[in-house]
Amino acid sequence: MKYSEVWNLDVFFEGGSDSPQLRSHLDEAAEKIAILKEEVEQFAVPTAISEEGTVVALLDKLVDTGRYLRQAGAVIGCYLAADTTDKKALLLQGETSSLGAQLSVVQLKFKQTLAQTEDTVWAELIQTEGLKTYEFILNEWREEVALKLSEEEENLITALSVDGYQGWGQLYDQLIADTRVTVKVDGEEKTLSVGQASNLSSHQDENVRQDAFEKLEEAWTAKEDFFASTLNHLAGFRLAVYEKRGWDEVLQEPLKYNRMKAETLDAMWGAIRAQQAPFVDYLNAKARILGKDKMNWYDLDAPVTTSTKTLSYQEGAEFILNHFGEFGKELEAFSRKAFEEGWIEAEDRDNKRPGGFCTGMPLSEQSRIFMTYSGSMSNVATLAHELGHAFHSYALKDVPHLNRGYAMGVAETASTFAEMIVADAAVKAAETKEEKIALLEDKVQRSVAFFMNIQSRFLFETRFYEERKNGIVPAARLNTLMEEAQREAYGDALDVVHPHFWASKLHFYITGVPFYNFPYTFGYLFSLSIYAKALEEGSNFEEKYMALLRDTAIMSVEDLAMKHLGEDITQEAFWEKGVSLCTKDVEEFLALTVKED
Numbered sequence: 001m002k003y004s005e006v007w008n009l010d011v012f013f014e015g016g017s018d019s020p021q022l023r024s025h026l027d028e029a030a031e032k033i034a035i036l037k038e039e040v041e042q043f044a045v046p047t048a049i050s051e052e053g054t055v056v057a058l059l060d061k062l063v064d065t066g067r068y069l070r071q072a073g074a075v076i077g078c079y080l081a082a083d084t085t086d087k088k089a090l091l092l093q094g095e096t097s098s099l100g101a102q103l104s105v106v107q108l109k110f111k112q113t114l115a116q117t118e119d120t121v122w123a124e125l126i127q128t129e130g131l132k133t134y135e136f137i138l139n140e141w142r143e144e145v146a147l148k149l150s151e152e153e154e155n156l157i158t159a160l161s162v163d164g165y166q167g168w169g170q171l172y173d174q175l176i177a178d179t180r181v182t183v184k185v186d187g188e189e190k191t192l193s194v195g196q197a198s199n200l201s202s203h204q205d206e207n208v209r210q211d212a213f214e215k216l217e218e219a220w221t222a223k224e225d226f227f228a229s230t231l232n233h234l235a236g237f238r239l240a241v242y243e244k245r246g247w248d249e250v251l252q253e254p255l256k257y258n259r260m261k262a263e264t265l266d267a268m269w270g271a272i273r274a275q276q277a278p279f280v281d282y283l284n285a286k287a288r289i290l291g292k293d294k295m296n297w298y299d300l301d302a303p304v305t306t307s308t309k310t311l312s313y314q315e316g317a318e319f320i321l322n323h324f325g326e327f328g329k330e331l332e333a334f335s336r337k338a339f340e341e342g343w344i345e346a347e348d349r350d351n352k353r354p355g356g357f358c359t360g361m362p363l364s365e366q367s368r369i370f371m372t373y374s375g376s377m378s379n380v381a382t383l384a385h386e387l388g389h390a391f392h393s394y395a396l397k398d399v400p401h402l403n404r405g406y407a408m409g410v411a412e413t414a415s416t417f418a419e420m421i422v423a424d425a426a427v428k429a430a431e432t433k434e435e436k437i438a439l440l441e442d443k444v445q446r447s448v449a450f451f452m453n454i455q456s457r458f459l460f461e462t463r464f465y466e467e468r469k470n471g472i473v474p475a476a477r478l479n480t481l482m483e484e485a486q487r488e489a490y491g492d493a494l495d496v497v498h499p500h501f502w503a504s505k506l507h508f509y510i511t512g513v514p515f516y517n518f519p520y521t522f523g524y525l526f527s528l529s530i531y532a533k534a535l536e537e538g539s540n541f542e543e544k545y546m547a548l549l550r551d552t553a554i555m556s557v558e559d560l561a562m563k564h565l566g567e568d569i570t571q572e573a574f575w576e577k578g579v580s581l582c583t584k585d586v587e588e589f590l591a592l593t594v595k596e597d
Helices: 020-042 049-082 087-115 119-125 132-147 151-163 165-177 194-202 206-222 224-245 252-257 262-274 277-289 313-327 329-340 377-395 408-428 433-468 475-489 518-551 557-565 572-592
Strands: 180-185 188-193 357-361 366-370
Touching (some): 020 049, 020 087, 049 087, 049 119, 049 357, 087 132, 151 224, 180 194, 188 194, 206 224, 224 433, 262 433, 262 518, 262 572, 277 433, 277 572, 313 408, 329 377, 329 518, 357 377, 366 377, 377 408, 377 433, 408 518, 408 557, 433 475, 433 518, 433 572, 518 572
Antiparallel strands (some): 357 366
């Protein structure tokens, strides 16, 4: 079967951003929010367990309304990702943001009223048949309300965030959409979007890689003051809210959001820093293979062999399906369905936003995957990664919707797990030494990305936020902070770094998730432990794996690891085992490339 490289969104709303169905859906969503608002305003603090039915009914309506709005928001987000020039979709995105803010106010009102329940009544209420299922989530809500301001103050913050906080995030999207660079590729001058130019980072020709990097760097420099203003105002809004709530630690919200202890995060970074040397050795070896004294940023993704294998989209899809099938029949069958039913947008064309993502359509119990596929094994791994996200949602299909809200750290576990299945399979299937070196290096590159690139983002962001507390941080200072963070995280293995990375990376501008960085590394290393167990148990492990995924939204990451892996992840020893697995890839790469060195 020939799989489409363009996704099918008409199954949700026919006609794209001009869809009358979508218009009706948004109007209905507004109506649902208005009705819910009235009911929540009439809701009184429970005083006895006999009020269980009222609480359950309101919970059901909250979930239903949220799913309704998220469906529209997800589809509109897909329209904009696939065509950054879709002005109607941009307007609709603003509308959904406004509706989302209204719904947040209603949700907060409900949570705050519920949180006022007297402790003894709460203890009984939470154990009733209708609410016991939601015990973890409802207790989490109760703790969350205790950490926030009054209902009136939180409502004001939410209302102001539409044009203040979220507005700055949307401005970033527009700045990126309007950015074009002209790069010489294969002897021809081409005007490319940011996404297309970024894809040239793995081009065989060093001149093309360097030209694309420098042209993008020029583009960031030309607009650096705009990007700096955007980033400063985003951070300023967030910090102002934290100050009003009495939150002293910048990491309080991201740790709470990821259901993670500070000790766990510290242990993870500690284990990575302790084993930095092998990855510096890899970077130095790669530099010598490329004929350089030291690595440059634009060479990080450079191929190290002249016969790097490429796969057509069809070939890449079949490669993924074949190896998913070796792990488990459900993962393979689910992914085949995604390919066959047009869940994936992979076409390489202009006006697409950079990067890749997976988004859920909660009313339809489907997902949609976005990326730009150009044939590299790295693209195949990215596609597998996003399918892993979709499979996580599929694993939760029989779980109540209120218990499906897993955080980013564990979200990256399923995706990275799927990516590793494909990456390992690719190395084993290599037909020549050169091909094996290239594929093995692709694996090592991912470790470098998670241990060094992500760490540099984390270092930059924590330091930026500390400086932002004292006022606006100018573009020149942001460049310095970024360069310092990169040199530290990469063990000073780089010559030319990427000072404007803070401007180029969407993750710094995402308003919905603070510190969109360390959870990637958490998911990568956490999934290594799961993957090791999968290798031991073979296809029999799939059901255990799905059981773990089903628990990801109803317990802390520490409890999840203890229950399913029997590990204490607040200790460096847990993380050291995962990092050590990655250093073995480095050792194998170095052994294979000693003659080329």
